[in-house]
Amino acid sequence: MNIALASLFHVAQTQDYFRQEGVEVIPQPHITGVAAVQSLIKGESDLAISSDTPFVLAVLNGEKLTMLASLASSSRYNVIIARKDRGVLLPNNLKGKKVGVVAGSTAHFFLHSLLVANGLSHRDIILKYYEAGEPIRTALKNGDVDAISYWSNAVSLLEQSLGDEAVYFYDETLYSDNACLSSKPEFVRTHPEAIRKILRALLRAELYIRTHPDMVKKDVAVFTGNEQTVFNKAWETITFRLALDAALLVSLEDQTQWAIRHDLAAKQAMPDYREYMAPDFLRSVKPSAVRLF
Amino acid sequence: MLIQSQLRLFSVIAAILLLTMYFSLLWSYSNVTKSTAREQYINEIRTALFDRTILLDDYLFMQSDRARKQWLEKASILEERIAHLDALVSDSEHRELCREMLLDSKTSTGIFRRLENMQSNGSLGLRQEAVQRLMGQLLVRTHALNRNIDYLNGAFRDEVARAESIRLTILAVSMGIITVAMIFYTGI
Numbered sequence: 001m002n003i004a005l006a007s008l009f010h011v012a013q014t015q016d017y018f019r020q021e022g023v024e025v026i027p028q029p030h031i032t033g034v035a036a037v038q039s040l041i042k043g044e045s046d047l048a049i050s051s052d053t054p055f056v057l058a059v060l061n062g063e064k065l066t067m068l069a070s071l072a073s074s075s076r077y078n079v080i081i082a083r084k085d086r087g088v089l090l091p092n093n094l095k096g097k098k099v100g101v102v103a104g105s106t107a108h109f110f111l112h113s114l115l116v117a118n119g120l121s122h123r124d125i126i127l128k129y130y131e132a133g134e135p136i137r138t139a140l141k142n143g144d145v146d147a148i149s150y151w152s153n154a155v156s157l158l159e160q161s162l163g164d165e166a167v168y169f170y171d172e173t174l175y176s177d178n179a180c181l182s183s184k185p186e187f188v189r190t191h192p193e194a195i196r197k198i199l200r201a202l203l204r205a206e207l208y209i210r211t212h213p214d215m216v217k218k219d220v221a222v223f224t225g226n227e228q229t230v231f232n233k234a235w236e237t238i239t240f241r242l243a244l245d246a247a248l249l250v251s252l253e254d255q256t257q258w259a260i261r262h263d264l265a266a267k268q269a270m271p272d273y274r275e276y277m278a279p280d281f282l283r284s285v286k287p288s289a290v291r292l293f
Numbered sequence: 294m295l296i297q298s299q300l301r302l303f304s305v306i307a308a309i310l311l312l313t314m315y316f317s318l319l320w321s322y323s324n325v326t327k328s329t330a331r332e333q334y335i336n337e338i339r340t341a342l343f344d345r346t347i348l349l350d351d352y353l354f355m356q357s358d359r360a361r362k363q364w365l366e367k368a369s370i371l372e373e374r375i376a377h378l379d380a381l382v383s384d385s386e387h388r389e390l391c392r393e394m395l396l397d398s399k400t401s402t403g404i405f406r407r408l409e410n411m412q413s414n415g416s417l418g419l420r421q422e423a424v425q426r427l428m429g430q431l432l433v434r435t436h437a438l439n440r441n442i443d444y445l446n447g448a449f450r451d452e453v454a455r456a457e458s459i460r461l462t463i464l465a466v467s468m469g470i471i472t473v474a475m476i477f478y479t480g481i
Binding site for chain 1: 386389418419427434437
């Protein structure tokens with residue numbers, strides 16, 4: 001996951017914390033969390049950092065995954081970017097418009113949330129699915145769609161091409177995006193010490209970000225290819241903290257209800273997400289971070 | 294003559310020691326008082342959060358307008374208390390937690406305002422989905438507030454224990470010095 005929400009991993013790597021803790025980590029960059037989870041499922045990677053939505057959809061599709069910790073959260077990371085010249089000035093102007101989204105991503109969930117909160121349903125728009133990155137951005141630039149639901153780290157790129165023609169809809173009351181570290185049960189069972197070491201390195205990164213915020217902000221902005229001023233806005237809304245808590249459980253269940261309601265997954269029953277978590281590892285590294293009751 | 298000047302020297306040393314003990318005790322007492330105040334304050338915040346949670350149930354289950362108004366009043370009290378706590382703490386991590394708590398509290402009020410409007414607007418199916426989504430977010434914020442309150446409560450409890458321990462150490466050291474000084478003076 002190549003975005004600011006995964007900064008703990010980036011810091012742990014650049015500060016050499018993984019090696020110092022005695023574990024070798026080979027990063028496998030993906031443009032989205034959806035792709036990172038797919039890589040984990042296919043066995044191409046041992047661990048994945050993704051937002052909670054891809055994790056929920058994978059579990060609902062019968063995949064056996066284990067969440068080890070949430071690494072960061074932000075309630076201003078998702079945004080609808082729309083074109084004013086297509087008559088979209090307010091969220092309810094999206095009615096009848098073509099909206100692009102990356103299927104199964106947090107942006108997908110955020111779009112649905114924004115629609116229902118503004119008295120619209122997914123049937124009121126024409127939903128079009130795109131790959132993340134250049135394809136979806138080009139679709140908006142070329143006018144193939146009137147709006148896209150995306151992540152705020154792309155705002156700077158789109159501002160350059162659309163200028164004042166773009167309008168942005170954020171909504172902190174609708175969704176808090178959680179970046180999560182997950183793995184497969186077999187890997188967790190067979191590599192307990194490696195997982196503890198990785199969590200220890202990430203905990204050191206959490207402390208480092210707290211004590212060197214400006215340095216990390218600059219570094220991550222360059223790493224993710226963002227303009228500093230725009231990136232600052234996104235950064236201010238992120239909380240970097242290792243956790244496995246009740247807030248995360250509620251968020252996972254909220255997204256599960258959405259996925260079931262909109263037939264986005266095979267399973268139609270609410271899983272007990274505590275069974276998909278391995279809290280003992282995080283508890284051994286940071287006891288106060290685990291609050292699952 | 295020698296004894297007289299020695300006694301004068303000892304008196305000056307004793308006065309310095311007594312003043313040092315006095316100010317150390319005063320400093321440690323003030324630390325204990327501050328830490329205890331912070332601990333009591335975070336407990337008041339927890340109570341306000343608990344009251345607000347009950348009032349939400351009251352509002353949603355009983356559709357009571359009185360509960361709606363009380364929820365908003367309680368939310369405002371909660372925000373004021375968190376802002377006041379922010380002014381009481383100096384540790385960067387604690388300040389960051391206060392900032393998060395304030396944000397969660399303000400966002401909760403924003404969610405509640407939307408819930409109020411949802412009670413009358415939109416089609417039933419959409420309204421149910423929107424209410425469920427907003428309720429989920431309100432719960433997320435409440436859990437986050439509760440988690441941060443717990444964390445700060447633990448930190449302040451440790452601070453009180455540390456301040457108490459320092460105060461006891463200063464008292465014990467002071468008593469020891471006084472005892473040694475008295476034995477010494479008696480000897481002279």
